Amino acid sequence: MSDKFQAIIIDNQNEKFTRDIKEINKNDLKDGNVLIKIDYSSLNYKDALILNNGGKIVRKFPFVPGIDFSGKVVESEDNKFKKDDKVILTGFRVGEAYFGGFSQYAKVDSNFLIKTPDSLDNKKAMMLGTAGFTALQCSFAIKAREDLLLGEKVSDVLVTGSTGGVGSIAIMILSKMGYNVHAVTGKRDKNDYLKNLGAKNIIDRKEFEGESKLLEKGIWDGVVDTVGGSALTKIFAQVKPNGIVAACGNAGGIKINTSVMPFIIRGVKLWGIDSSGASIKRREFLWNEADKLIDFDKIQSLTKELSFKDLLETFPKLLKGEYFGRAIVNPNK
Ligand SMILES: NC(=O)c1ccc[n+]([C@@H]2O[C@H](COP(=O)([O-])OP(=O)(O)OC[C@H]3O[C@@H](n4cnc5c(N)ncnc54)[C@H](OP(=O)(O)O)[C@@H]3O)[C@@H](O)[C@H]2O)c1
CATH class of the missing domain: 3.90.180.10 (Medium-chain alcohol dehydrogenases, catalytic domain)
Known part of the structure; x- marks a missing residue:
């Protein structure tokens, strides 16, 4: 050189x-x-x-x-x-x-x-980049409800910040895992984009604003949250018993205001995601799963x-x- x-x-x-x-x-x-x-x-x-x-x-x-x-x-x-x-x-x-x-x-x-991994090349690797790697980490945290906790099958998963890098790739992975993905977005004109990634249902970000009860009807088996902030109060209250919230981001704020009720009444699990410090073993596992779970033609576009x-x-x-x-x-x- x-x-x-x-x-x-x-x-x-x-x-x-x-x-x-x-x-x-x-x-x-x-x-x-x-x-x-x-x-x-x-x-x-x-x-x-x-x-x-x-x-x-x-x-x-x-x-x-x-x-x-x-x-x-x-x-x-x-x-x-x-x-x-x-x-x-x-x-x-x-x-x-x-x-x-x-x-x-x-x-x-x-x-x-x-x-x-042999299944990827260096261009595909960066088409995923840190956002895609984080989305893989979050998605496998949700899947852990089935294998690690030997719990019920995951059915409905909420993704926030869904038009963002992490959110978009998480939708793709979770739908490929066979889950019904509910995408939260503040962008009304992106419904077709989110459906094309695999979202079954689109929810306006505004639905998570305002006061929340300590517990609401349990809807979500898992949540990939890239947004943080006040919306999480309502999200925790809507998680089903033993559901997992994979929290990775703060696009909407760093403070969370919640009660212990979802955690002690429903056993809700809050799983923090730090992609930067993930172990090499975890990295190798996740990067080797990428080609099975990601449609690179879609990401390329x-x-x-x-x-x-x-x-x-x-x-x-x-x-x-x-x-x-x-x-x-x-x-x-
Ligand atoms: N923990 C980790 O290891 C790790 C790794 C990578 C990224 N992150 C964090 O994860 C978050 C997302 O990263 P990204 O790369 O996907 O970012 P991004 O591409 O900028 O996407 C963030 C998305 O969040 C939503 N959003 C933006 N401002 C918001 C607000 N005020 N309230 C609610 N929603 C808002 C928007 O989606 P909609 O318009 O569709 O709602 C936006 O597209 C960031 O906070 C980033 O720092 C963490």
């Missing part, structure tokens, strides 16, 4: 935040023991926050953002990985504390990487491939809720 390559650099000198496409040097990659040529990265909500102003997430500057990527190994000091192995990285604070994936090359700790320049123009739309679908970043475009 040439020692020089391109990356997006964010900086914050004298309180002035900047983001530029710059040429950097292999020696600038100081962390880790595996050097990777990046094929794709993806644009996630957290990336947009970081590109905007660091998002109070990145503390050291100048910095290369990008919380996920797929690529091929160039050099490895760990014999778990050899040259040309295809690898996936999501989370582990890469793109937050360690230089990330909006770059032609990255160097990371070998303990953060998994090999791309919702995915735009961005250059670095396109990325810098696109991320503000994601923050304003104006971007729709998945965005993968090709550093060589």
Whole structure:
């Protein structure tokens, strides 16, 4: 490889935040023991926050953002990985504390990487990216009601923030698992899109606003919640006995206001999802399930491939809720 390559650099000198496409040097990659040529990265909500102003997430500057990527190994000091192995990285604070994936090359700790399953390729891996991986984690948390808890079959599952990255892919996976998916959205014009992903029923986000009783009629065997905030009060009150709520997001707020009643009267389970810290074993299992549960033709039709320049123009739309679908970043475009 040439020692020089391109990356997006964010900086914050004298309180002035900047983001530029710059040429950097292999020696600038100081962390880790595996050097990777990046094929794709993806644009996630957290990336947009970081590109905007660091998002109070990145503390050291100048910095290369990008919380996920797929690529091929160039050099490895760990014999778990050899040259040309295809690898996936999501989370582990890469793109937050360690230089990330909006770059032609990255160097990371070998303990953060998994090999791309033979059933996928590196483009498909980032069409899913952190959003798809999180959706897989949430969906298997719901399925655990059947296998892990040996409970009743899951039938009805609610998904919130359903037109978002995590929500959309969760709808696809859960319907493929055979469940009736009820999609909550604030976007009235997206009914056909959600039905096409596999949603049986669309519910207006407004239905979850306002006061809730301590317990309401139990409707949901499982809930994938990407939104958090006040809607969760009502959602907990509507979960059936032993139902599981997989909570992964805060698009609607960080506070939840609830009572113990759903938990002690109905045994409702709140299952927090942290995709960034998932174990390597869990990652390998979930990524190997992806091709069985995901219709990549459908995701491809919702995915735009961005250059670095396109990325810098696109991320503000994601923050304003104006971007729709998945965005993968090709550093060589
Ligand atoms: N825990 C983890 O490991 C993990 C991993 C990935 C993402 N996340 C989090 O999961 C959440 C979703 O991520 P994403 O990538 O899917 O984001 P996204 O693509 O921006 O989607 C979020 C969706 O939430 C809904 N929404 C937005 N603002 C809302 C509001 N004020 N009240 C209620 N609903 C609102 C919208 O869907 P509708 O218009 O259809 O309602 C929006 O499309 C984010 O909070 C993200 O930080 C967590």
